[in-house]
Amino acid sequence: MIANQPALIKRELWEHRSIYVTPAAIAVIVTLGVLATLMLASGFAKELDMAIFGAQNLAGDVERRAALTGFFVGTSWVFLVALMFLTVFYSLDSLYAERKDKSILFWRSMPATDAETVISKLLTAAIVIPAITAVGIWATHLVNLIVTSIWVSAKGGDASVLIWGSVSILDNWLAALIVVVASGIWMSPFIAWFLFVSTWAKRMPILMAFMPPIILGLLEWIVFRTQYFLTTIGDRGDMTPLFHSMSLERFFEEEQWRDGMENISLLQHMDLVGFVTDPGFWSGLLVCGILTTAAIYVRRYRDDS
Amino acid sequence: MTSLVNARSVSKNFGAVRAVDNVSFEIEKGKILGLIGPNGAGKTTLLKAVLGLTDCEGDLSVLGFNPFKQRKQLMQNICFIADVAVLPRWIKVTQILDYVEAIHPNFSRSRAEELLLQTNVRSDAKVKELSKGMVTQLHLSIIMAIDAKLLVLDEPTIGLDILFRKEFYANLLNDYFDEERTILITTHQVEEIENLLTDVMFINDGKILLDSSMDALSDTYVEVLTSGEGAQKARGLGPIAENQMFGKSIMLFEGVSREHLEGLGELRIPSVADLFVAKIKEARK
Numbered sequence: 001m002i003a004n005q006p007a008l009i010k011r012e013l014w015e016h017r018s019i020y021v022t023p024a025a026i027a028v029i030v031t032l033g034v035l036a037t038l039m040l041a042s043g044f045a046k047e048l049d050m051a052i053f054g055a056q057n058l059a060g061d062v063e064r065r066a067a068l069t070g071f072f073v074g075t076s077w078v079f080l081v082a083l084m085f086l087t088v089f090y091s092l093d094s095l096y097a098e099r100k101d102k103s104i105l106f107w108r109s110m111p112a113t114d115a116e117t118v119i120s121k122l123l124t125a126a127i128v129i130p131a132i133t134a135v136g137i138w139a140t141h142l143v144n145l146i147v148t149s150i151w152v153s154a155k156g157g158d159a160s161v162l163i164w165g166s167v168s169i170l171d172n173w174l175a176a177l178i179v180v181v182a183s184g185i186w187m188s189p190f191i192a193w194f195l196f197v198s199t200w201a202k203r204m205p206i207l208m209a210f211m212p213p214i215i216l217g218l219l220e221w222i223v224f225r226t227q228y229f230l231t232t233i234g235d236r237g238d239m240t241p242l243f244h245s246m247s248l249e250r251f252f253e254e255e256q257w258r259d260g261m262e263n264i265s266l267l268q269h270m271d272l273v274g275f276v277t278d279p280g281f282w283s284g285l286l287v288c289g290i291l292t293t294a295a296i297y298v299r300r301y302r303d304d305s
Numbered sequence: 306m307t308s309l310v311n312a313r314s315v316s317k318n319f320g321a322v323r324a325v326d327n328v329s330f331e332i333e334k335g336k337i338l339g340l341i342g343p344n345g346a347g348k349t350t351l352l353k354a355v356l357g358l359t360d361c362e363g364d365l366s367v368l369g370f371n372p373f374k375q376r377k378q379l380m381q382n383i384c385f386i387a388d389v390a391v392l393p394r395w396i397k398v399t400q401i402l403d404y405v406e407a408i409h410p411n412f413s414r415s416r417a418e419e420l421l422l423q424t425n426v427r428s429d430a431k432v433k434e435l436s437k438g439m440v441t442q443l444h445l446s447i448i449m450a451i452d453a454k455l456l457v458l459d460e461p462t463i464g465l466d467i468l469f470r471k472e473f474y475a476n477l478l479n480d481y482f483d484e485e486r487t488i489l490i491t492t493h494q495v496e497e498i499e500n501l502l503t504d505v506m507f508i509n510d511g512k513i514l515l516d517s518s519m520d521a522l523s524d525t526y527v528e529v530l531t532s533g534e535g536a537q538k539a540r541g542l543g544p545i546a547e548n549q550m551f552g553k554s555i556m557l558f559e560g561v562s563r564e565h566l567e568g569l570g571e572l573r574i575p576s577v578a579d580l581f582v583a584k585i586k587e588a589r590k
Contacts (some may be wrong), residue, residue, distance in 0.1 A: 007407030014400050015393070103393035106444075108358060110408045111380035301360070 004112050008120035009128055015097075016090050019129055022082050023136025027143065030075050034144050038151050068167040069266070071144070076137050076176045083133045083180060087125050087187070091194035092205045094121040095299060099199075114300040118195060122292055125191045130184035134177045141172065168265060175266035182242050182275060189284045190236075192291035199298045241278035242270055307334040309455055309487050310355060315363035316511075317350050324350040325361065326511035334454075335484040337501055340491045341581055342508035348491045351508065352459050355489070356385055368454055381410055384448045385457035392440055394433035398426060405447055417450035420480070438469040445473060449481045456481070458490040462497075470494070474501060499577040507584050514584045523574045527563055529556045531570025539569045546583035557583045 013019055095118070098104040107117065145167070149159035184191075194209055201208040217230035275281060310332035317325040325347045332338055342348045354361040357372030357379050365372060370379045392401065398421070406414045421428065424442040432440055441461065448456065462470040478501060482488060492498055499505075505522065507515040517525065531539050536554045540547070542565060544556035557575055558566060566572055575583075 004408055007404055010407075011400075011404055014397075015395055098393070101394060102387075102391045105358075105387040105391040106393065108376075109356075109380065109385050109387075110405065111377050111410070112408050113377045 004116050005120055005123065008112060008116060009124055012094070012120060012124040012128070016093070016124075018086060019090065019124070020132055022086050023079060023133055026078055026082055027136055027140040030078065030140050031143050031147060034147060038148070064162065064166040065168075068163070069172065072141055072167070072172045072176075073266070075140055075144070076172075076179070079133050079137050079140075080180065080183070083130060083183070086133075087129055087184075087191060088194060088209075089206075090129065091121070091125045091191050092198050092209055094124070095195060095199035095295065096201060096205045115296045118199070118292060118296045118299060121195055122188070122191060122288075125195070126184040126188045127181070130180040134180045137176045137180070138173050141169070145169075171265050171267050175270065178267075178270060178272065179242070186236070186242070186275075186281065186284060189287035189291065192288040192295065196291045196295040196298065199295045199302070236280070236284070241280060242272070242275040308332070309334055309368055310489075311364070311366045312355075313364040315351075315354060315361050315365050317347075317354060317359065317361040319350075323511050325354065327363070328508075328511070328513050330506060330513060330516050332455075332487060332489060332504075334487055336503045337482065337488045337490065338504040338506060339495070339498055339502040339577070340489060340506050340508060341495055341577070342491075343585060346508045347511040348508055349459055350511075352385075352457055352489070352491065356383065356457060382453055383455045383457065384451050384453040385459065386441075386444055386448060386461045387459050392432045392444055395431065397431050398428045398443060401432070401443070401447065402428075405451075409451060411452040412447075413450045413452070417446050420446035420449055420476075438465050441465060441469065441473065445476060449476070454485070454487065456486065456488045458488065458492075460492055461490070462492065462494065470497060474498065477501075495578045495581060496576065502577070505577055507581055509585055509588050512588075514588055515580075522577075522580070525560055526575050526580055527558045527561065527566055528573040528575040528579065529558065529566050529570045530554075530573060531556065535569040539566065542566070545587050546579075555579075 098107060108114075145163055149163045152159045152162055194205075197205050197209040213230070213233060217227065220226055220229050308331045310330075312331070313329050315325060315328050316323065328351070340348050340351065350359065353359040354365055355367055355372060357367070357370075357374075357376035360373045367379055368382050372379050396404075402414055402417055405412045405417075418428075421443065424439065424446065426435060426439050426443050426446075432443070435443065445461075462473050465473070474497065477488070490498060490502075499519075502519055504518050505515065506513060506517075529535075529539050529544075530553055532553045536556075539554070539556050539558075542558060542561055545559050546557040548555045553570075557579065563572060
């Protein structure tokens, strides 16, 4: 089961190049955007010069830290949004495309079981894509810190203090890694649902994936006048247990940044123990297991070649 | 003789349609068996059952494995090429070699590369850049580099021109087949493979009409080219098929000794294609 996984996952990366092209493209776009912003800011006014990242005219260390952390969180968020789309489209395509082009007959002529194949796709969606996204986030942060440092140094600023001394890189990076990996695991029931649809749908898997939940939600509303089903699905997107100790209002309160916070830590706002002990974590894994088993079963028994 | 495939009362239904109907047969080591039948006869379904791609009723053992339940173990010793171009179009030649090398314990990459050197397939090409003939060459090079006990070919040369078809079978015989290996093949182009076959099996409406070695076939079936009085006498011996050509009758006999037919006309060994047509017509009467 395990021995074939590296080859099977490598195969996924060959087929779905968007898994690494998308983060690379975002990294380039963000970097170009930062460069453009720096140039634009310099062009308009001296006061704005270097204002974006750790500039000298930001009043103090705390504000500078807040600005840099904001940049880190903001860019990570762009990657997270891309991760969501990437995962949905990858999962829906992964077991559908092989049936569409009949290559399933070749893959099944090799000594890899249906279970191994489906699990490789689940691992790719839930672990590999988030991991590559995390690397993309880190690389983007690093490149932009270097670009900004060069910019600040060229303007006479001390990058070692203004940039590198003002950001908790490891804290931010570890937080980004935790969020993307945790999101993969937390969202695994949805991934498994998409995989199931991918192996089951005769056509238009995207429609087949989203229509049943919408119809069920509508039926619930018509019959019971309640919205538990869609609310449950929607609420899961918040990953609440991971950010249990975090209040968004308080997070952005200026006072909070000043209240003796020597270091702004994103990790402080995460509750890993609460996350893995939350019933939602385990029930999600259970649903993921059931739907993955169903996907394996359908791939094994379905014969539309 | 060692039996590689052993089927006892194997059936497969698709809803109300009985695609394979209570068939029993054996395939022994070192044979090249041609499975021949019209479209919809159940050939591909039977092959899929042998390959573990579909479940079936009855007892089916391939290399001692239950093909459906032990497909992974089976696939380590069995190879197949399906009836359509099934190599993924997005993959590069080097990637497919990397993949098979990593997954298949009996694959020799150096052998595959050696075979590919004899073709026009570039190692850096993607499958979608190759012609259909080249894709088949690539697939065959991979398959021939796998040390498998049983090779299953389902219409492997469909859509290929005559040059590729001839080359395909020549490669198969010269570079692959030996007494340790067994080949099970289906094709519509019976004439092209009948000289390769050691055994032949006809299937129609899910049932086996004929299961014989090629040697036994020439003992059991005789074709007589005759006319006039000879034709009258021959007809009295109950041919299973009769055709007219250039004013002469061609009659096919089953189980009638050559001694009985001597003197009635020119005796010939029937082609597999003629025999197939006769058996199908007989079954449909």
